[in-house]
Amino acid sequence: MKPLLTDGRLGSRPDDALVDHVNAVELDDEVAAAEHFVRIDLAHALMLTQQQVFGPEQGRSLVGALLRLLDGDARQVLAGDAALGTITLQLERYLEDQCGPQGLDIQRARSRIDQKATGVRMADRAALLHVMDELLRLGEVLLEAADEHDAVIAPGYTHLQHAQPTTLGHYFNAHYWTVSRNLARLAQLYERINECPLGGAAHSGTDWPIDRHTTAAYLGFARPVPNARDAGLSALDSGAELAAVLGLVLSGISRCASDLFYWSSSEVAHIRLHASLCGTSSMMPQKRNPIVLERIRGLAGDAAGWGASQLGLLHFATSTDADQGYVHNRLPGYCRETAGAIRLLARTVATLEIDTDRLRKSAARHWSTASGLADDLVRTRHMSFRSAHETVARFIAAHEAAGVADGTILPELADAPLRDYTPKRLHEILDVQAFVDGRHSAGGTSPARRAELATTAADDLKRHQETVTALRASAERAQARLVRDAAALLAQQRASPRDPADAQEQG
Numbered sequence: 001m002k003p004l005l006t007d008g009r010l011g012s013r014p015d016d017a018l019v020d021h022v023n024a025v026e027l028d029d030e031v032a033a034a035e036h037f038v039r040i041d042l043a044h045a046l047m048l049t050q051q052q053v054f055g056p057e058q059g060r061s062l063v064g065a066l067l068r069l070l071d072g073d074a075r076q077v078l079a080g081d082a083a084l085g086t087i088t089l090q091l092e093r094y095l096e097d098q099c100g101p102q103g104l105d106i107q108r109a110r111s112r113i114d115q116k117a118t119g120v121r122m123a124d125r126a127a128l129l130h131v132m133d134e135l136l137r138l139g140e141v142l143l144e145a146a147d148e149h150d151a152v153i154a155p156g157y158t159h160l161q162h163a164q165p166t167t168l169g170h171y172f173n174a175h176y177w178t179v180s181r182n183l184a185r186l187a188q189l190y191e192r193i194n195e196c197p198l199g200g201a202a203h204s205g206t207d208w209p210i211d212r213h214t215t216a217a218y219l220g221f222a223r224p225v226p227n228a229r230d231a232g233l234s235a236l237d238s239g240a241e242l243a244a245v246l247g248l249v250l251s252g253i254s255r256c257a258s259d260l261f262y263w264s265s266s267e268v269a270h271i272r273l274h275a276s277l278c279g280t281s282s283m284m285p286q287k288r289n290p291i292v293l294e295r296i297r298g299l300a301g302d303a304a305g306w307g308a309s310q311l312g313l314l315h316f317a318t319s320t321d322a323d324q325g326y327v328h329n330r331l332p333g334y335c336r337e338t339a340g341a342i343r344l345l346a347r348t349v350a351t352l353e354i355d356t357d358r359l360r361k362s363a364a365r366h367w368s369t370a371s372g373l374a375d376d377l378v379r380t381r382h383m384s385f386r387s388a389h390e391t392v393a394r395f396i397a398a399h400e401a402a403g404v405a406d407g408t409i410l411p412e413l414a415d416a417p418l419r420d421y422t423p424k425r426l427h428e429i430l431d432v433q434a435f436v437d438g439r440h441s442a443g444g445t446s447p448a449r450r451a452e453l454a455t456t457a458a459d460d461l462k463r464h465q466e467t468v469t470a471l472r473a474s475a476e477r478a479q480a481r482l483v484r485d486a487a488a489l490l491a492q493q494r495a496s497p498r499d500p501a502d503a504q505e506q507g
Contacts, residue, residue: 004084014083023082030087032332034074036122037087039482040115040198041095041106042066043218046486051209053109056492058102063486065098070483087119088112109210111202113232118198122219124242125193125475127335131249132186132468134342138253139179139461141346143454146172150450152356153432154270155363160262162366165432168354170445173453176461178252183464185245190471193238196221200231218485220478237314239331244307246338247300253345254300260348261293270359274351277344292344299341306334360432365406367396369435373418376429381417391415 049059095103150169196216205228212224225231263270281287377388398413
């Protein structure tokens, strides 16, 4: 039986409970990102060879073994005995089997702490890009829906009461900007995550002549984390930030999902979800349940606690990387669930069945254009807005008290100066189409402003697409360079036995 890392210091094999509930938990998380950890070792071995910390023979042996692992099934190979420990030790054992005792030198000039922190960030970067891809697609769908339904009159609500009419185009454009803000947040977060902890070692750096900028570049990072202690410990606050931003993303799409959920109710029936996105009842055969919207809403509620749980791990001086090590596996899962929810909303919006007549009729009800009448009193009768507001409010209350049908206007129920208005003029001012077309302020619902919003949003989406494309291309270039330089090392002529670094190893 080969020795374990704990044998020398502890003189005891790990308890089964520790193996099952500590080692195995962390190892499962790391094996899910096995390819990242193999690339970390490959970049580290290549850099140590370039810096002559490893002699050419040792460097080629380690690099060759790691390339073979990268080309094979790294997850299967590294999902070893949890009693051995985390993926760091699984990789050491693999390299020892492949390269002999010199394979154990892979841990030279680093610690499990900075190695794990690097793997975490690589996994988080990949997961972030997946979320950003889905948000980009949702942004496209929302703008396509805004264009298709640009002039469709729809009710606007505050407090679940009719407020002012709008158009579906204006509505979907508004939700695009929530997507845009969250894309910007994710891009900013990606920039902070995109610093490499590798080489920070356990706490204080190392006296080996390493080049942290080289390993950072090989792994697609913009730069190393500057401070060695921060590299493995304090910089773990990126997990809390990621969880918090995902909560904002889900909150944003849930607001749209909640509107559609309400509009799809049998009482309101403004829209209907495509049948492929609905469920039914096991007892009530008539049911057509919008379960995809309920999934989004439920996940958004759950996500409110994601950031809080991560913050709870960032205590004070007694906190260590291990605190994060046993829960980080939740973050890639959070990203997958968030990306899935975004996709559900995109499919919902792209396939909506919309009752345009019902929407327009609803938009014109409940005095939704009354603020336009108050504005006209201010302009033509030189009243203060508050006085005009009260005059119109009494006008509406009088109609309700008289039991007048919604949409019917009786000037005789008005106070002065509204009595001066002819029925025709009142209908013109309160007309829903005129109200929508008359909102000329920047960002408003008039046709010209809606066209401006569409152009601005399209340009904004293009910038986000370019950002995500550049981030992905940078990571792919780094990965290709790492493999190319590793292959070039293997292709070099074998070093002379008199090579100083080899001589030192042999000695």
